[in-house]
Amino acid sequence: MVVATEEAQLNRLENQIDNGGGGTWEYLCLVRKLKVRRSEKVLKHGLSILNDPKKRSKLGGDEWTLYEQVAIAAMDCQCLDIAKDCLKALQKQFPESTRVARLEGMLLEAKGCWADAEKAYSSLLEDNPLDQVVHKRRVAMAKSQGNISGAIEWLNKYLEIFMADHDAWRELGEIYISLQMYKQAAFCYEELILCQPSIPLYHLVYADVLYTLGGLENLQAAKKYYASTIDLTGGKNTRALFGICLCSVAIAQLTKGRNKEDKEVSELQSLAAMALEKHYKQRVPGKLHLLTATVKNLKL
Amino acid sequence: MSIQGLPTFSSKPKRAKVSFVSRTKSAACEERSPVAAAKITRSGCWESWAHKTSAVNGILVGCLGKNDEAIDIVDAVPLSHSLIGLLPTLEIALTQIEEHFGAQGLSIVGYYHANERYDNFELGNAAKKIGDHICRYFAQAAVFLLDNKKLETLPKGKDRNPVFQLYIRDASKNWKQAGSDGSIRLSIKEPSANLVLMDYISSEKWRDIVDFDDHLDDISNDWLNPDLVK
Numbered sequence A: 001m002v003v004a005t006e007e008a009q010l011n012r013l014e015n016q017i018d019n020g021g022g023g024t025w026e027y028l029c030l031v032r033k034l035k036v037r038r039s040e041k042v043l044k045h046g047l048s049i050l051n052d053p054k055k056r057s058k059l060g061g062d063e064w065t066l067y068e069q070v071a072i073a074a075m076d077c078q079c080l081d082i083a084k085d086c087l088k089a090l091q092k093q094f095p096e097s098t099r100v101a102r103l104e105g106m107l108l109e110a111k112g113c114w115a116d117a118e119k120a121y122s123s124l125l126e127d128n129p130l131d132q133v134v135h136k137r138r139v140a141m142a143k144s145q146g147n148i149s150g151a152i153e154w155l156n157k158y159l160e161i162f163m164a165d166h167d168a169w170r171e172l173g174e175i176y177i178s179l180q181m182y183k184q185a186a187f188c189y190e191e192l193i194l195c196q197p198s199i200p201l202y203h204l205v206y207a208d209v210l211y212t213l214g215g216l217e218n219l220q221a222a223k224k225y226y227a228s229t230i231d232l233t234g235g236k237n238t239r240a241l242f243g244i245c246l247c248s249v250a251i252a253q254l255t256k257g258r259n260k261e262d263k264e265v266s267e268l269q270s271l272a273a274m275a276l277e278k279h280y281k282q283r284v285p286g287k288l289h290l291l292t293a294t295v296k297n298l299k300l
Numbered sequence B: 001m002s003i004q005g006l007p008t009f010s011s012k013p014k015r016a017k018v019s020f021v022s023r024t025k026s027a028a029c030e031e032r033s034p035v036a037a038a039k040i041t042r043s044g045c046w047e048s049w050a051h052k053t054s055a056v057n058g059i060l061v062g063c064l065g066k067n068d069e070a071i072d073i074v075d076a077v078p079l080s081h082s083l084i085g086l087l088p089t090l091e092i093a094l095t096q097i098e099e100h101f102g103a104q105g106l107s108i109v110g111y112y113h114a115n116e117r118y119d120n121f122e123l124g125n126a127a128k129k130i131g132d133h134i135c136r137y138f139a140q141a142a143v144f145l146l147d148n149k150k151l152e153t154l155p156k157g158k159d160r161n162p163v164f165q166l167y168i169r170d171a172s173k174n175w176k177q178a179g180s181d182g183s184i185r186l187s188i189k190e191p192s193a194n195l196v197l198m199d200y201i202s203s204e205k206w207r208d209i210v211d212f213d214d215h216l217d218d219i220s221n222d223w224l225n226p227d228l229v230k
Helices: A004-018 A024-034 A039-050 A053-059 A062-076 A080-093 A098-111 A114-127 A132-144 A148-161 A166-178 A182-195 A200-213 A216-232 A238-254 A262-283 A285-299 B027-050 B087-102 B125-135 B148-153 B193-202 B212-217
Strands: B056-064 B071-080 B107-114 B142-146 B164-169 B175-177
Touching: A004 A024, A004 A039, A024 A039, A024 A062, A039 A053, A039 A062, A039 A080, A053 A062, A062 A080, A062 A098, A080 A098, A098 A114, A098 A132, A114 A132, A132 A148, A132 A166, A148 A166, A166 A182, A166 A200, A182 A200, A200 A216, A200 A238, A200 B087, A216 A238, A216 A262, A238 A262, A238 A285, A238 B087, A238 B212, A262 A285, A285 B087, B056 B087, B056 B125, B071 B087, B071 B107, B071 B212, B087 B107, B087 B125, B087 B212, B107 B125, B125 B142, B125 B164
Parallel strands: B107 B142
Antiparallel strands: B056 B071, B056 B107, B142 B164, B164 B175
16 A cells, blocks of 8 residues: 555656666665566666676575566566566576565466466475465456355465555455445555554545445434544545535435534534635635535535 | 565566557647646556556546547646555546646546556456446546557557557446447547557656555655646
């Protein structure tokens, strides 16, 4: 998961190296650290280092980390020959390595040789049944082949063992959302909020899921989580502010005639609408009329 | 914020994971045509290209054509590239799109969708549900599902046909692929659309595309993409 400042730094470095400036190694390290997927850039700039013997020798031991990073980027860009070359270099340097064996499995995946990849991963798991990366590759393979129910099954089994793996919970939540299994998705985000209650993204997506599920209780809970997102982000999250407005309208429609909570509802909605108007006025005055119309429509 | 999932590898070249949206254009909208043509040409495809590892979708805007016999699609707004199954972004976007284009006499007439996986040619349930939602705005709304294989072969041939599948809702409200019985005909009035598309892809204009998700992440991102096609 990447926050805005880190993404800005990444983009700045990317622009710099694209325009011939330095900072390639810094960029590649940041990509690894943030675990983002910028395979074309990594492939292009990583190869420029690997193909230059002087630059390569300056890396020292990090050379092999770069080979691994470029191999994966090459697979992602379907440049399998490059991936194979990187893999050969790694196999030569680390002949009995599990980490290299995993890369071999990934190459089989990239080629579409699912059965062979499955065999490779199974054998790796026999030697080390707690290898998280290989477990996750299995899930990825199921997803690649369109076997979403298989992916869900594998992910659930994985999470029974590694229940603290936030990325896995998020992946499962996203898969459930894509299948419109919102109750199950909600469960995943509940787990995430329990583990990391100060991360606003989880509150926000949970609120979105509850809103999508609908029903009075879910809408009221969604409003609370949009409110907590606003709290955690210092009032700057546009989605959460809109979310408050959407929830307020939906709740009002469901509770027509009941007086309870009317004042509270409209005060929170007004505050959210005012905050949105302020942001739009400051940053995109050209779109303010659209926002005003949206808020007006939502009040009907 | 960006979201990471498990990297999955398609067994086909990454570039082919993108598809193409085309559109029709009527005589009434001709003064907008050159810009609109290119704008829609880029929309579904470029959004897909900018977000190669996820499903993308967007809204089609247009009007009824002459004699109400045809629906002319004149513009497109890219919507999302993550968590497509959730309602809030869709609802906010539809309100703003309606407001903006309504002032120009246009309305929401359809929806486009590109699947996450290269070899998935089915219109999924999420896309169908969103299509149903759009039908509340426009009963004859169409859904376009982008076709990756057709785009892959585009640079090799000189195919001027639209590179996507068209879905229409039948009387029992099921989404069916149109065209086989000849009752619905799709035509592109811009013959060079595919060429424009390939040119824009090679010049990497897709990097600048902004969808509604990007706008909600940072409101200074303009989902109308006014500078993208000039």
